[in-house]
Amino acid sequence: MTADARQPDDRSSPSYWRSNLRLTVALLVVWFAAGPCCGILFADQLNEFHLGGFPLGFWFAQQGSILVFVLLILVYAVCLNILDHRHRGVTESLPLDAEPTSESEAASESSSP
Amino acid sequence: MSIPAWTFLFVGLTFSAYLGIAWLTRVRDTKGFFVAGRGVPSMANGMATAADWMSAASFISMAGLISTMGYAGGVYLMGWTGGYVLLALLLAPYLRKFGHYTVPDFVGDRYDSNVARVVAVICAIFVSFTYVAGQMRGVGIVFSRFLEVDINVGVTIGMAIVFIYAVLGGMKGITWTQVAQYWVLITAFLIPAIAISIKLTGHSVPQIGMGSELAGHGVAFLTKLDQIQQDLGFSRYTEAFTGSWNKINVFCVAVSLMVGTAGLPHVIVRFYTVKNVRAARWSAFWALLFISLLYLTAPATAAFARYYMIQSLHQKSAADLPSWFHNWQKTGLILWLDDGNGMLEYYGPDPSDSSHQNEVFRSGKLSASELANIQSRHQQWIDSNGTTGEDGRAVMTAKGLTGPDRDIIVLATPEMAELANWMIALVAAGGLAAALSTASGLLLVISSSVAHDLYYRILNPQASEAKRLAVGRTVIGLSVVIAGLFGIFPPGFVSQVVAFAFGLAASSFFPALLLGIFSRRVSAVPAITGMVAGITFTGSYIIGSVYRGMEPWCFGIGPQGIGAVGMALNLTVTLALTPLFPAPPPAVREMVARIREPEQD
Numbered sequence: 001m002t003a004d005a006r007q008p009d010d011r012s013s014p015s016y017w018r019s020n021l022r023l024t025v026a027l028l029v030v031w032f033a034a035g036p037c038c039g040i041l042f043a044d045q046l047n048e049f050h051l052g053g054f055p056l057g058f059w060f061a062q063q064g065s066i067l068v069f070v071l072l073i074l075v076y077a078v079c080l081n082i083l084d085h086r087h088r089g090v091t092e093s094l095p096l097d098a099e100p101t102s103e104s105e106a107a108s109e110s111s112s113p
Numbered sequence: 114m115s116i117p118a119w120t121f122l123f124v125g126l127t128f129s130a131y132l133g134i135a136w137l138t139r140v141r142d143t144k145g146f147f148v149a150g151r152g153v154p155s156m157a158n159g160m161a162t163a164a165d166w167m168s169a170a171s172f173i174s175m176a177g178l179i180s181t182m183g184y185a186g187g188v189y190l191m192g193w194t195g196g197y198v199l200l201a202l203l204l205a206p207y208l209r210k211f212g213h214y215t216v217p218d219f220v221g222d223r224y225d226s227n228v229a230r231v232v233a234v235i236c237a238i239f240v241s242f243t244y245v246a247g248q249m250r251g252v253g254i255v256f257s258r259f260l261e262v263d264i265n266v267g268v269t270i271g272m273a274i275v276f277i278y279a280v281l282g283g284m285k286g287i288t289w290t291q292v293a294q295y296w297v298l299i300t301a302f303l304i305p306a307i308a309i310s311i312k313l314t315g316h317s318v319p320q321i322g323m324g325s326e327l328a329g330h331g332v333a334f335l336t337k338l339d340q341i342q343q344d345l346g347f348s349r350y351t352e353a354f355t356g357s358w359n360k361i362n363v364f365c366v367a368v369s370l371m372v373g374t375a376g377l378p379h380v381i382v383r384f385y386t387v388k389n390v391r392a393a394r395w396s397a398f399w400a401l402l403f404i405s406l407l408y409l410t411a412p413a414t415a416a417f418a419r420y421y422m423i424q425s426l427h428q429k430s431a432a433d434l435p436s437w438f439h440n441w442q443k444t445g446l447i448l449w450l451d452d453g454n455g456m457l458e459y460y461g462p463d464p465s466d467s468s469h470q471n472e473v474f475r476s477g478k479l480s481a482s483e484l485a486n487i488q489s490r491h492q493q494w495i496d497s498n499g500t501t502g503e504d505g506r507a508v509m510t511a512k513g514l515t516g517p518d519r520d521i522i523v524l525a526t527p528e529m530a531e532l533a534n535w536m537i538a539l540v541a542a543g544g545l546a547a548a549l550s551t552a553s554g555l556l557l558v559i560s561s562s563v564a565h566d567l568y569y570r571i572l573n574p575q576a577s578e579a580k581r582l583a584v585g586r587t588v589i590g591l592s593v594v595i596a597g598l599f600g601i602f603p604p605g606f607v608s609q610v611v612a613f614a615f616g617l618a619a620s621s622f623f624p625a626l627l628l629g630i631f632s633r634r635v636s637a638v639p640a641i642t643g644m645v646a647g648i649t650f651t652g653s654y655i656i657g658s659v660y661r662g663m664e665p666w667c668f669g670i671g672p673q674g675i676g677a678v679g680m681a682l683n684l685t686v687t688l689a690l691t692p693l694f695p696a697p698p699p700a701v702r703e704m705v706a707r708i709r710e711p712e713q714d
Contacts, residue, residue, distance in 0.1 A: 052324035053333030058351040061187030062412040
């Protein structure tokens with residue numbers, strides 16, 4: 001297999017992995033801000049403000065954080081699927097992708113005696 | 114038709130549906146049995162994940178917890194859903210890309226060590242069994258409260274149903290049953306919430322109703338609730354940080370729950386059932402969307418039911434009390450020990466007038482004879498003006514049984530909202546769906562841990578396909594029976610341990626999985642040492658403070674929140690040891706590189 005000739009660490013496309021990490025970290029920052037920060041660490045200060053009939057800190061703890069969480073996963077799914085699609089074309093031209101994917105490995109494994 | 118008749122009808126119908134699905138989805142190979150043939154569409158997988166995730170505790174107890182805790186109840190909402198985000202972003206897509214059958218599979222292969230594999234198997238089995246015992250108990254409780262059959266008969270019926278569809282269909286049967294169970298449980302949860310919201314605020318969306326004005330009062334609902342709570346000597350409902358729920362404790366409990374949730378094996382394994390990584394990401398989104406329907410509604414139900422309960426009970430005479438009070442009083446979920454004036458009084462620990470004493474209690478774990486004894490001595494005490502007998506209120510307060518049982522919030526909300534009998538019965542079917550769906554997911558984890566990880570990967574790698582399937586079926590059958598026995602004879606530790614399972618999962622699994630994916634350098638010895646250090650610290654802190662009366666010496670953090678510290682310890686130990694040990698072999702580094710690549714079609 002040609003992969004042996006290269007450092008194994010070099011196999012994953014570095015720009016793909018970097019973009020993935022950047023997006024993940026950015027989403028986790030929002031996650032921390034909406035959940036632990038607004039919902040807990042600053043909840044008492046935020047309770048001075050109101051959103052409709054809700055004290056704001058209370059709203060973040062019981063409603064807002066969950067809404068943000070759902071949106072975060074949506075953004076992640078959309079962005080990474082686009083990123084995957086963009087990079088799939090690039091890596092397909094490399095010969096080392098002739099190796100079986102995890103999918104077919106699993107299939108061959110379960111059909112073995 | 115009466116409530117029990119409707120309940121029999123609904124439970125019968127839903128159970129027949131589950132059995133029908135079991136027959137349609139029966140499987141013949143291990144891929145079908147362990148990962149549903151990897152053919153589940155992402156939206157259906159999202160529903161199944163949501164049902165798998167939301168246990169009897171989410172359905173029956175969570176709204177009640179929030180109702181009594183107010184703001185602090187948000188830790189459960191944030192903890193469980195926030196943990197799901199960690200799972201979806203940091204673990205699920207990579208584990209799916211790795212592409213085997215179980216979590217121990219990943220741990221064993223990534224750290225290239227059967228010791229790590231066995232440690233992971235033990236953690237998975239331990240977490241799953243403590244969890245599943247609680248679900249089986251939940252099944253029994255629903256049966257006994259709604260159908261007035263013995264708890265043990267209820268557990269046995271539930272066991273028989275799970276046995277049939279889990280043994281026949283494995284993961285495939287479980288998945289499609291869970292999809293059906295999701296619809297049953299979410300309908301049963303939403304309709305009472307909407308009804309009570311309309312009744313109190315005129316809004317049909319409970320989440321909006323909660324932030325609106327109370328109908329006919331011209332004041333915001335939550336402001337009114339805060340006011341009432343304060344007048345009766347409870348802390349204000351929306352007030353952040355009261356009593357032992359100070360900022361650091363709320364924070365640590367939330368973090369423990371988040372990280373522990375991300376490490377729950379029965380949820381991770383659901384991502385193995387979809388076609389590819391893209392579908393895994395979508396199914397993570399669908400799952401949290403479906404979960405959020407219940408999790409955004411529960412706090413509204415909690416606040417409405419809290420208000421409604423106080424309004425309809427406080428300072429009412431026996432004749433004025435609503436019928437749901439009398440119905441649930443029979444079950445001991447709510448009790449009234451009068452001071453002799455014939456008016457029910459419901460006060461918090463700190464009423465403005467210190468002569469006010471609370472008269473509302475619950476029977477908790479008291480046996481019927483103990484309770485009857487307390488009640489008759491209390492009556493004696495009243496009749497004799499305090500010369501003989503004993504003040505039952507003081508006895509109950511000393512036993513920590515002040516206030517109604519929290520489960521009553523969800524169970525009695527349909528009656529509080531004066532819904533029709535069939536709707537009340539649907540709640541029973543919903544509770545059963547929540548308990549059975551989670552139980553079956555956990556049982557599959559136990560089965561795959563034993564049949565795949567222990568038997569096939571370690572003991573007998575030459576086992577034939579047919580033999581592995583037979584072992585899988587046998588183990589899941591045995592697990593159902595053991596889980597049922599746990600439900601019938603609940604060991605005293607179970608209810609406490611379930612709450613701490615998250616802390617243990619947080620301090621053991623999560624760092625090993627996270628570092629396994631995001632670092633190529635971490636090898637077996639540091640990872641295993643970290644896992645052992647984390648789980649030992651967390652486990653001994655929990656045991657010390659729960660059973661030995663140890664002071665919470667670590668910044669005053671209670672046992673529920675200590676998993677956050679244990680996880681930090683695990684990470685620190687692992688990272689500190691990593692430079693001292695050689696890097697993992699090339700094959701492992703190759704594997705890590707592979708799961709980080711974009712997926713090829």
